[in-house]
Structures are given as structure tokens and as C-alpha cells.
Amino acid sequence: MSKIKSISTVTGHIYDVPDNNDEDRLISFVNSNNNKKIVAIQGLGFVGTAMSLVVANSDKNEYAVLGVDQANKESYWKIAEINSGICPIVSSDPLLYEFFESTRQKENFYATHDPKAFSYADVIIVDINLDVTKIKDNSGNLDSFDVPMTGFKKAIELIGQECKKDVLILIETTVPPGTCQKVVYPIIVENLRSRGLETDKFKLGHSYERVMPGPNYMNSIKNFYRVYSGINNKSANSVEKFLKTVISTDEYPLTRLKTTESTEMAKVLENSYRAMNISFAIEWSRFAESSGVDLYEVVDAIRLRPTHANLMYPGIGVGGYCLTKDPLMASWASEKFFGLKSGLQSSVKAVENNDKMPSYCFNFVNNIIQNFDKKLTRIGLLGVAYGPGIGDTRFSPVEDFYNRISMQFEDIKCQDPYVSLWPELNLKIETSLESFLNRIFDVLIVTTGHRDYLKNNSIYELISKVDQEMIIIDTVGLLDLKKLPKHYSQNKNFYVLGVGHKKD
Amino acid sequence: MSKIKSISTVTGHIYDVPDNNDEDRLISFVNSNNNKKIVAIQGLGFVGTAMSLVVANSDKNEYAVLGVDQANKESYWKIAEINSGICPIVSSDPLLYEFFESTRQKENFYATHDPKAFSYADVIIVDINLDVTKIKDNSGNLDSFDVPMTGFKKAIELIGQECKKDVLILIETTVPPGTCQKVVYPIIVENLRSRGLETDKFKLGHSYERVMPGPNYMNSIKNFYRVYSGINNKSANSVEKFLKTVISTDEYPLTRLKTTESTEMAKVLENSYRAMNISFAIEWSRFAESSGVDLYEVVDAIRLRPTHANLMYPGIGVGGYCLTKDPLMASWASEKFFGLKSGLQSSVKAVENNDKMPSYCFNFVNNIIQNFDKKLTRIGLLGVAYGPGIGDTRFSPVEDFYNRISMQFEDIKCQDPYVSLWPELNLKIETSLESFLNRIFDVLIVTTGHRDYLKNNSIYELISKVDQEMIIIDTVGLLDLKKLPKHYSQNKNFYVLGVGHKKD
CATH class of the missing domain: 3.40.50.720 (NAD(P)-binding Rossmann-like Domain)
Incomplete structure (x- = not known):
């Protein structure tokens, strides 16, 4: 052996x-x-x-x-x-x-x-x-x-x-x-x-x-x-x-x-398309936040058009094994195998934009925390997988986000129903939402849009039991303000990426 | 008066x-x-x-x-x-x-x-x-x-x-x-x-x-x-x-x-999205042509995925009043009205890419003509409107294309069922396809995908009556090679933008 x-x-x-x-x-x-x-x-x-x-x-x-x-x-x-x-x-x-x-x-x-x-x-x-x-x-x-x-x-x-x-x-x-x-x-x-x-x-x-x-x-x-x-x-x-x-x-x-070139191209093309659509949403998130527009509302309205039904919502970034690399692979092949001088610039740019998203998201979060009228130190992240319902953490945007936020804050805890060990960071992760929310947090950040959180309104019930002041930052548009305890609608305690402070 | x-x-x-x-x-x-x-x-x-x-x-x-x-x-x-x-x-x-x-x-x-x-x-x-x-x-x-x-x-x-x-x-x-x-x-x-x-x-x-x-x-x-x-x-x-x-x-x-900002943003966002999707198709056209891939076939295969059903086909470029400007308008507002420093770079880039498409299309066409084994001088364009079934020539990509090809060739005629006068160029346009194809052309270029051409297979019938050798270049993927006279499948006489020489 x-x-x-x-x-x-x-x-x-x-x-x-x-x-x-x-x-x-x-x-x-x-x-x-x-x-x-x-x-x-x-x-x-x-x-x-x-x-x-x-x-x-x-x-x-x-x-x-x-x-x-x-x-x-x-x-x-x-x-x-x-x-x-x-x-x-x-x-x-x-x-x-x-x-x-x-x-x-x-x-x-x-x-x-x-x-x-x-x-x-x-x-x-x-x-x-x-x-x-x-x-x-x-x-x-x-x-x-x-x-x-x-x-x-x-x-x-x-x-x-x-x-x-x-x-x-x-x-x-x-x-x-x-x-x-x-x-x-x-x-x-x-x-x-x-x-x-x-x-x-x-x-x-x-x-x-x-x-x-x-x-x-x-x-x-x-x-x-x-x-x-x-x-x-x-x-x-x-x-x-x-x-x-x-x-x-x-x-x-x-x-x-x-030809095999055709199917090989089809695969990277469809993933590049997806990556570009995500990159597009990212850029408009910033515009929405700066102009006080609720981008989720806008995207919902536009998605009624059949030709625009796949418009993406804003978010913490794109992760997973495919979308973060396939556009680059395509561009590489266009140059190396077929002599296309400039490669596929927009596809490359999409990956570059998407890769920067967690850093943008961190700035969004950090800004809220630093400008809050009291010191916030205990931070909880909900979700470390790269997407909803997935136990896969490879190239998860939450990783980059975690690395940034952990340089600024010491007390950070993570929860994910599908991940008990985060291999890339060698971190133990709490899988039970209930145990997790029994801790005291100043800031709760939703970082993966797991549907599990919404099952039987569990997350809303657990949050309603928290008697400590806790601000919530939703980076993936999972939570419904109307279902959160009333004080979230009244105070400046709920923020959404792609929207900014949300009171409605 | x-x-x-x-x-x-x-x-x-x-x-x-x-x-x-x-x-x-x-x-x-x-x-x-x-x-x-x-x-x-x-x-x-x-x-x-x-x-x-x-x-x-x-x-x-x-x-x-x-x-x-x-x-x-x-x-x-x-x-x-x-x-x-x-x-x-x-x-x-x-x-x-x-x-x-x-x-x-x-x-x-x-x-x-x-x-x-x-x-x-x-x-x-x-x-x-x-x-x-x-x-x-x-x-x-x-x-x-x-x-x-x-x-x-x-x-x-x-x-x-x-x-x-x-x-x-x-x-x-x-x-x-x-x-x-x-x-x-x-x-x-x-x-x-x-x-x-x-x-x-x-x-x-x-x-x-x-x-x-x-x-x-x-x-x-x-x-x-x-x-x-x-x-x-x-x-x-x-x-x-x-x-x-x-x-x-x-x-x-x-x-x-x-808010009114929200609906104003929704409009330019949806058009920017469309413009970006077109820009995406343009980039991949070049890759397809250089690797011998039929991009139409690839796009058809991908469009079966509901999330990718709006993937665009390649083409001569984007025209019309909206898609050519709305992304810029959005970027302008993000800077001027809301202080977003870098504007909306990908949206701006999409317009820039799309604006260059007619020039790319001209190079594609010119390459074919210059490399042909005999001199080709008489050129016919089918369609000057910016899109199928439309009589609108504002910002038509055919305009830029026409300006380029007319610097290289003297004998160019245009046909469009919806346009009798091309206001931007002050050119009289033939509206009857039959009269148009009674002329003798060395090269027939499909520049607008008017469905009218396909009605009762009229274009195929008219082309079959042409007894002069005529190469056909389809810049919008309108024609079906199988319906063209047989010699188009056998000789190097049919070309499609986003595919290259098409023989099937």
C-alpha cells in the first residue's frame, strides 16, 4: 500500500x-x-x-x-x-x-x-x-x-x-x-x-x-x-x-x-451564451442599484416576452465547472486550432466580468456593513455551493466572496444543506439551518439560492424567532420581504443585490 | 407658403x-x-x-x-x-x-x-x-x-x-x-x-x-x-x-x-439584451466559418433547449432604430444621470460589434468574389430594409454594406418588395423580384430575409430560370440549398455567412 x-x-x-x-x-x-x-x-x-x-x-x-x-x-x-x-x-x-x-x-x-x-x-x-x-x-x-x-x-x-x-x-x-x-x-x-x-x-x-x-x-x-x-x-x-x-x-x-467540430462548438457556444447572459445581468445590477430601481421587478416584467424569457436575475456571480471556463476554451480553440486572430473577445470578457462579481458583491455587502450605525461583527453565510440544490462547491462564487469577507471580519460562519465539508477551503459547514440560526449574527447573508430554505417557510419562521437585531443581505434574490418579520420592511435592515436597500 | x-x-x-x-x-x-x-x-x-x-x-x-x-x-x-x-x-x-x-x-x-x-x-x-x-x-x-x-x-x-x-x-x-x-x-x-x-x-x-x-x-x-x-x-x-x-x-x-426609472430602464435593458445576443452570434459566425462548422445547424440544435430558444442566427448585422442606439442611451444615462463611472461597457461593446458587422460581411463577400476563378462584376442585392417584412431602412445594415461594396464594384442593383425609394441613399429600388431577376447578375446577395421571397417558392423558381452562371451569397440564412437548382449543391456556387461555402 x-x-x-x-x-x-x-x-x-x-x-x-x-x-x-x-x-x-x-x-x-x-x-x-x-x-x-x-x-x-x-x-x-x-x-x-x-x-x-x-x-x-x-x-x-x-x-x-x-x-x-x-x-x-x-x-x-x-x-x-x-x-x-x-x-x-x-x-x-x-x-x-x-x-x-x-x-x-x-x-x-x-x-x-x-x-x-x-x-x-x-x-x-x-x-x-x-x-x-x-x-x-x-x-x-x-x-x-x-x-x-x-x-x-x-x-x-x-x-x-x-x-x-x-x-x-x-x-x-x-x-x-x-x-x-x-x-x-x-x-x-x-x-x-x-x-x-x-x-x-x-x-x-x-x-x-x-x-x-x-x-x-x-x-x-x-x-x-x-x-x-x-x-x-x-x-x-x-x-x-x-x-x-x-x-x-x-x-x-x-x-x-x-462534424465533431459542430457538436464540440455547440457545447461551448451554449455555455458561453449562458455566461454572457449572466455577465449582462451583473452590469445592469450596478445601474439598478445606483438609480434606485428594483432590477428583479424589471427582469420579471421583461421575462413575460417569450424572446426574453431567459433573461437572468442579478446575483453573487456565476460558478460551477462549466460556465467559468467553457467560453475561454472556445476562444482558445478558435485561435490555436483554427487561427482566428482575436479569438472570441466577448465570450472571454463575459468570464472576466463574471469572475469579478464576488468582489463586487463583497463591496456591496461591505459598504452596507461599514455604513451601518452600529458595529456589526458576527456574520453568517447561507449557502456555499455554486448554485441552488447543488452540493458542488467547485468554482463557487461564494469561495471568492468568503475569502474577501474573511480578510475584513473574523467571525464568519457558514451553512449549507448540501455541504458538510467545503473542500476548497477545508472548512466544516453546518448543514442544519435551525442550529445555524440559533447562533447570534449581526449580519445574515444569503449567498446560495437553495430552495430548501423556503420549504414550509422554514427560513422565515427561524428568522422570526431571532430577537437580536440582525440585518439581512440577500445576494441572490431568494427572500420575499413580505414574509420577513415586519420590522424588516420598516427599518433599513434588508438589502438585496441588484436593488439596494429594499423597503417596499 | x-x-x-x-x-x-x-x-x-x-x-x-x-x-x-x-x-x-x-x-x-x-x-x-x-x-x-x-x-x-x-x-x-x-x-x-x-x-x-x-x-x-x-x-x-x-x-x-x-x-x-x-x-x-x-x-x-x-x-x-x-x-x-x-x-x-x-x-x-x-x-x-x-x-x-x-x-x-x-x-x-x-x-x-x-x-x-x-x-x-x-x-x-x-x-x-x-x-x-x-x-x-x-x-x-x-x-x-x-x-x-x-x-x-x-x-x-x-x-x-x-x-x-x-x-x-x-x-x-x-x-x-x-x-x-x-x-x-x-x-x-x-x-x-x-x-x-x-x-x-x-x-x-x-x-x-x-x-x-x-x-x-x-x-x-x-x-x-x-x-x-x-x-x-x-x-x-x-x-x-x-x-x-x-x-x-x-x-x-x-x-x-x-418608478418611471424602472420602466425606462426596462425598455433599454431589453433592447440591449437583444443587441448583445446578436453581437454574440456575430462573433461565433467567424469561428464557425474558420472551422468549417455550419452555425445554423448548431444554433438549431441548441435552440431546442428552452433556456436557449432565443439564441440568434448569424447575419449581416443589426439595424433599425432601437437596437443600434438603446444600449448606448442606457450607458449614457447610467453615467450622466446616476454617476456610474464606467457606464455599461458590455452593452456599448455590443453596439460597436454589431455596427462592424456589415463591414465583416462585406469582407466575407468580397473574399468570395475576388477568389472566384472568373471575374464577377454584376451584383444584385435582395433586400435593403433592416429586417424581414419591413419597409424601414433606418440604420439598415445593408446601407453600410452597400456603401462598401459600391466602392469596389460599379454595377450594383437592389431589390426590395417594401422599399421603392431608399431615402438614406436616395436610390430607386426595384420592388418586383421577377423583373429584378430578369437582369443578368454574376453574384446575387441576399441581404434582407424577407419571407416574401419564399412565398410559393418564387425565388427558387425564378433562380432556376437563370441560365447564366450566377453565384449566390446568403448573408441572412434565408435560402435552402436543397431547393436551389442542383448545380448549386455540386459547384462552389453557394455561400452562407456563418457557414462559408455550403455544399451539404
């Missing part, structure tokens, strides 16, 4: 990271599922784990799933927990746990760190991360960014070294447009050739997921539109056939695009 | 601009409508004329409408034509002409240049233009811009000098947020005071139109959601009462916002 330990961010358990192979158990899993096709899924993150569960719960129960991830500090605990019956993801979607439990019953989902897994697979789905590195100046402006492809290439190498010659490789990872043709295809061909295998039998396709790890997590894979493509017709047909067995394509018909 | 002449862009008729007042006819019109309330509408452009017709055709037939515009070269012909029974607007909406005809029958719509009209009015609606001036550098970048308020202030003065003390003044003009409170209100108060009248009886409100002068022109006023506000409760109530009599508010409920 190696000395590396891997700590679960879900249970807090500590696992020894193995340094041996996993061949025996792999063979035994494959043998006991010999009436099923083997699907290997590379990457056990929020997408890969969910995709594993959806595939393992296909309507005709025709697949056994091998989840493959790395034996390292960050990832190994997921392998260990899946195999011990613990779902490595926390979500408000009950279907996640049902699906997980069902794979336990059927014994058709096994997780491993051994790349040998790929040698048994009829289908290999790539769901690993591909990150963007950002370099910022002191004011938070984006100096430069890069998409280091080394890790991704190595992962594809692992597949090429093991895969069957007629495997279907389906890339779901968000990649710079051009990657399937310019990166994946040559690596697989080269590896097959050096293994003395034919290089024209494998199928390579791209189909991106639209996973939303909130209350509709599983259905965002199983019951939603999919776009797909293949590097040739045979590949596209093969992807189509596979997707039809795992996704409800009768209700959500598949869309085939002509 | 003065020596100034005013030429109709609809009929080509020339009218002498009068320099006398119009009191006699005004009094006679008011007297013959003494059982009706008088609504004066200031500004007889695409909004004011349409609004006049909607008000004059209210369900209960309770209004007589006085259309007021200026006795000058640009505007007087509209007054003259309305009073001679000629609708001063060309549109694909048959309801426009029905409404106009009905006011002729009812004799409840009269146009005048005499501001005395305001003295008879119970309701005054302001629909005049408020322009933004742009100063650009040689590369088309926006150096600076301004919103000169002098003309607007003078127009409000005219109202203040004449209006009844208890009039309802409803601003529909798109104005910099803050204008009702900071500009209109003080001017009216000052004028009433100097006329010795009470200053607390008049009502002032703001409600913006969402007029789309295409096939749904009249219904875009009468049957659509409206947002409104007043400078006080009494004003807001008064606006509400009035709007309920002219708009189908049962089906499209009104939305009241708290």
Missing part, C-alpha cells in the same frame, strides 16, 4: 490509495456480468458518476458499467465509496440515490482505478475534466489563460493502450472544438497501430451532456435533448444506437450534426 | 411645407368629434403612426386622434398623406391598412403640424425620436457617443406651453432612464407655472411600446404585454386606465413598475 490518503468530501472517511492493479476483481465483475455489454466510463465526477448510473439503469438492463478514475488523493475515495455502497455525490435529486441503490441490487456498477478496465469495454465514455488555467492581474482582470491538454491526452492514451479495435469511444468531456479530430483520433490510431491492430474499425463520436446537478440531476441526462456526431458516418450511427438505449429519445429526439 | 419641399418616401409625391398655423381645421376636427376624448400623439414615425391607428380603433371607439409632427422637409409629407388618405408607412401587415381605412370612415384621425393640437388633448402621447450620435474612428471603433437632449426638451416645451392642467402625458419614446423625473417633469411644471396654472393636477407616466413593424405590426401594440409606471400613484392609475381602453389587457395583462 502506498502512503497516499484520499479523504471523502461526502463522508469525511479517509482511504488508503492503492498502488497495485485491480485485475482480479475486474475479471470477476466482467465474468459475473457476461450477459451484458460492458460500458467503461472514464472520470467519476458529477458527470461521469451520473452517466454511469443512467447507463447502468438503462431500460433494457443491457449494460454493466465500469467506472474508472485515478488512484490519487483527489479521486480515489470515490472509487472506494462506490464499491462500499456510498454514493459519492450529494444532491437534492432523490432519483440519484434510487439509481445508485438499484445498481447495488443488480451488481452492475463497479468502480476501479485500473485502466485495464478499458480492455473489456464495448463502449468507452470519456467524462474526465479538462480545465482552463487563468492568470489574473491584481485587479482581477484576466491577463491570460491556457488549456493545458497534457492530462487529457494521457487519459486518451490509456484508452488507446487497452481498448478493443472495434470499440465505440464517446467523448462527453467539454473540449476545445477540434479536439476529437485533432487530438483524440490520432492518439487512438497511433496506439492501435503500435499494438498491431487495425485502425479503421473503432468508432469515435462526440455527444455532450447537459447535466444540471440540482433537483433534476438524473433527468438532465436521461430525459433531455442530446446533440451528437461522429468522425465518420459509421461512428455517428454507432453513437446514435447507443444513446437510444440510455436516453428517452422518443420524447427528446436526438440531433445529429455533421 | 414657404419654399421648403417635403418628399414622400412612400409615394414620391412632393409637398409644400406650410408656414401658417392649422387652427381652423383643428377646431373643425375637434368640434366634429365632440363626443370623443381627444388624444394627441406627438411624432408620426413607425411608432406614433401605428399608435395613432390603434388608439383611433379602440374597442369602444371613444377617441379622436390628433397626430402631430413638424412642418419640415423630413416629416411634413406624412401629415399631408395621412390627411389625403394615404398611409405613410409600408408594411407586410394588412391590419395596418385596415386600421387606416377605418379611421377614414370614422373621420377620427387628423394629422397636423400645429402644436395648438395639444391644447385640446385629454391624453398626450410622446412618440418622437430621441437619437444617439456616434463618433467612430477609421476602423469603425466607437470613439464616443452622446445623447443630445435639446430636440426632445423642445418637444416637451411645446406640450407644456399648450397642455391642459389636468392632462395625462404618456411618454412612449425610448429615453435615457431618469428622463421623466429629471427632464420631462420639471419642464411641464415650469411651463404650467408660467402660464399661471396649477402644477399638481397633470399626470405623467411612462410606458414603452414594443412595436415590430413587420407582419405583426398592429398586434405588436394592441395584443402584447405592456409595462407602465407613473411619477406618482395618481399618474400610474391614469396610465393604467388609458392603456386598458386601447390594449387587449385581458389577454396580455399590464405590469406596473414602481
